[in-house]
Amino acid sequence: HGATVWRVPDEFLALVDAEEGWRPYLLNFRYTVLDLGQIDDRQLSRQPNLRAWLLAAKYATRDGQQIQVKELLVEALVGVSYEDFRFLMRYVVETYRSYDERMVREIIRRVRPEEEMTMMSLFAQEMITKGKQEGRQEGRQEGRQEGRQEGEAALLLRLLQRRFGTVPTWANGKIANADLPTLEAWSLRFVDAQSLDEVFAVRM
Known part of the structure; x- marks a missing residue:
């Protein structure tokens, strides 16, 4: 689910660094590589929990598209269980660099308003740590810190x-x-x- 098209091998031996003479004796098998970036957002899955997870994962590394996908993410989160919602929001807090505290609070409020205070308290340290990291990065780039x-x-x-x-x-x-x-x-x-x-x- 990277920001660019995947170009990875689909067999095990392609990942093994072995001398050519050993290759005929090594185990090999093929596996399926699924590039979420090539699948329409609304076709990721019919199962609500899985669809929400796949959608969140798809845009985790696509900083420039995270704001645009917010409404679709809210729509997907409405259908997930409470436990999945908590884990998904923690994942979003940790990986969505375009989402600030206000946006995270808005999403929680729209999906499960009764959990706003509890979940924001749970995510407080992650958000502060994330902010510090972004602040330090900006500081290094601008030479101000x-x-x-x-x-x-x-x-x-x-x-x-x-x-x-x-x-x-x-x-x-x-x-x-x-x-x-x-x-x-x-x-x-x-x-x-x-x-x-x-x-x-x-x-x-």
């Missing part, structure tokens, strides 16, 4: 801007002067916060 603390601060600021819009001066000041543990605590609060005040509230 200098150390873990600066990366954490930059990530938190981007998340706040994405959800709440322009970040006020007082919040920028708090982020600029905070130590690493405080920044990490604010990042965790961000997952469920409905306002800037909830992110920076002093906890007793």
